[in-house]
Amino acid sequence: MSRMFVPGPVDVADEVLQAQAAPMLPHRSKEFETLFQRVSERSKALFYTQYRVFLTASSGTGLQEAAVRNFVERRVLCCVNGAFAERWYEVAFSNGKQAEKLAFEWDQPVDPQRVAETVRRGQFEAVTVVHNETSTGLQNPVREIAEAVRAVAPETLILVDAVSSLGGAKIEMDAWGLDMVLTASQKCLALPPGLGLGAVSDRAMKKAERVENRGWYFDLVRMDRHRLKDSTPATPAMSLIYALDKQLDRIFAEGLENRFARHSAMARRVQEWAEGRGFALFAPEGFRSQTVTTVRNERGWEVSAVNKFLLERGMRIANGYGALKNVTLRIAHMGEIQMEDIEHLLEALDEFSRRAG
Template identity: 35%
Template sequence: MQDKLNLMIPGPTPVPENVLSSMSKHPIGHRSSDFQEIVQKTTEQLKWLHQTTADVLTITGSGTAAMEAGIINTLSKGDRVICGNNGKFGERWVKVAKAYGLDVKTVEADWGQPLDPNQFKRILEEDTSETIKAVILTHSETSTGVINDLKTINNEVKSNSKAITIADCVTSLGASNIPMDEWGIDVIASGSQKGYMIPPGLSFVAMSKRAWEFNNQSNLPKFYLDLKQYLKTVNKNSNPFTPAINLYFALEASLKMMQKEGLSNIFTRHSRHQKAIQEGVKAMGLNLFTKEGFGSPAITAVQPKNIDAENIRKAIKNDFDILLAGGQDHLKGKIFRIGHLGFVNDRDIVSVISALESTLDKMGKLEVPIGEGIAKTISVLNNE
């Protein structure tokens, strides 16, 4: 059946019907009072989502634009930084930092393993002259399904240095509790096609007071991503450039949905779905790729035995119209990833586990009696 594809990937994520409907309206002038009202409202909603009184700025661009903006608006050429690298997006941080001439020290972990906060602590303690300006890391490493301990790492930064913390929260914001002000995070980058439940095209940068102090000293080149321009205009409920107007309509609608559900309920839902997926997968005799206890509430990486993971993905897409994500780089064919982020409900969780179990049985690769996986998933959903 056509047009029935169900996205169970870490992004783009499913979009609610009312959010899609909001985008079908005719565009309005981006300098009009009507649009200014939307900017004012969404700015306050974004502060609510980030749990901050700090400035949250909206950029027409992907999550990578927000990541790059976080670097170039706070740092200067030659600055020493620490980049956490335990996956594809940790690698991206390193590449962006080096592209702008930063002096990069990496803290690394094998793909599937979390970053060790003690490694950050040791490097910061050894920097007795406090020349390290920033610690940069990915919170939810989408490529492997790992969630890094952002809170502890940020605490080490604050306790042992004068550096700022710049965090890629693209797949964790809206799925995990990230109280920006309480934790004292300086820069948070995120993107619209994840927990926000809207199509790709908008990204967001939240900047603390301290980050703005760093901004005053920053000499890296910037124009479109110059956040001073965004700050100046957001205070007038506007945008420095022509924004994606219809995506603002979607943003207003999705954030309204999120506020109605409530932050604690959103986090509980994602945690519940994560556990249901993980337990169902393990009950089928499959291995989780991520270290126990460090799985992301946004996505679960699965490492099948004695079968190409790409064949599983293809079969599930062909037979059930459910799209899963594959492994990246050296993990291609070795893992597949199940997204459970954003506009996902219990039916989606039951469907994807049922499809996976049926597919393995059809392939003759199911090592347990059929039904054990979905039974475990349903048990978790009914009792959590």
């Protein structure tokens, strides 16, 4: 069996791939509405929310755009310590919002106190933060950031990108006081790409009603009206919703807590291996991702040569992202990956190292 240790799109279980082959239904039919209602309701558990989960025919970036179009009239503060946080800032800016960037070094977490200080003097309607920076393997302290913001500006909405962590790391939306948590199908949920999942609080929906120019496709107020009738304004990504229904069975059969424990055990194993082989971890202790490990490529491995070697054994890892290409390399341990797969990969990497001398 081949295994991709890359941070999405990830391997998908055969039975989930096959679920997509079910015949299409008219989306305005009772059969589809029943399925849609079931999948939307069950998805709430992934987010630890009592509110609502929107299923969009889009990748994660679509929901980054939905977040700023629906919840921000003018001013938004974007916390940036990685490539995907930078993208969210660009998405906000290019949608005409007055987006202010609060930048941190990429190998450092977003500091809750600095966020709070900035919010205190800035009158921001919302703060955006990426929970798990896929570009750096760094997990931001979202709970603490939300707490710090709430203490100084309780009305400011907290918008969280959990594209590469939801389903692999525990994110308790309601308990942490988050207003939107967004993710995409092709990472820890181990589905094919193309489905966005966005959970939204009631107070954020109230705010959206007052925001002008929400657009049409990602107008969450319109989507919510349809959701209450177990439907979507436009044609849904039906095959992916079949796949999600099947995958939720598998996720709940494993158990969410077991799933999170599996991801963090794999992360620890990869971290230990990397440090033992002379690779420094990019993210500081306490802020390391449970789903993807980024290491500094201090041994000067040619990532294409590593992958050529691995591909002969049915595996691959990821190069660093953007400017971190070749300077870092990334090993993802998300979705369907099991500890035995990790052992298999690490053995192969040791073999590569021995041959490379």
